[in-house]
Amino acid sequence: MKRFTCGELVEVITAYLDDALDEPSHAAVESHLACCADCGHYLDQYRATVRAVADQPPEKLSDRTRDRLMSAFRERRKP
């Protein structure tokens, strides 16, 4: 059975979360996580980081550019 050290496990977390690991590696990650609270903790923080990154303030086109694009669309795509 495949085994990961903690140092190896932290390098495959993105692949694990993306379901991109082969079956033995995926199972090895799960069995490591089942008995290693430290890596479980790291995984939680990694997930929390991904959630926090998603929470960036919204950006917006300037009204000037938006108006210009709406007119361009209107001109070009007259029904």
Add this chain to the structure above:
Amino acid sequence: MGSFAGSALPPDDVIVSALRAGDEAMFAALLDTWSRGMLRVARSYVSTDDSAEEVVQDTWLAVIGGIDGFEGRSSLKTWVYRILVNAARKRGARESRTLPWSALDQDGGPSVDPARFHGPDAALPGSWKEPPASWPTPENQALAAEVRGLIGKALAELPPRQRIVITLRDVEGCASEEVCDILDISPANQRVLLHRARAAVRERLEGYFRSVMAAE
């Protein structure tokens, strides 16, 4: 504000026929929904906010002119983002901000400092020396705002390729296949860039939470 803004957009074929038919509400919805992410991605390639806005504007003009020729071989979003990335690359090159997409050296190596794990002579080689400390839940508004700002800064300081990938995946919520299509990179390459970017941001958060907890 179009009727679709803020909610999920309809399927591609509905959007494409509406755009071809000159449906302004649909164009407005698309413009308002996608421009936010497009600005962010453009900014990773060019040096000023104005340049980024121009790149996004040029992209939409190309979309308006080219929608009749869209063949649906990729998703509409991928097609639009590919136009964007090409325009941003060209613009970035003019501003002498070329991104060396071929070199991976900056992105190689472990994403967590090897010194944080026990060496080969330890009882449990490769296990944590000092486990990751628990983080406070940023419940209060001030802390949440500070974390947001910190992440914005951490993203801006990432190597450009990592920044573009994490922006597309985690800020904009693109699927990994979409990111590979948009940037024309392999799934393995995409994953390495994303992993390093996320690990770097996590490390910044860890340092921040450590200082917050030490101050308490």
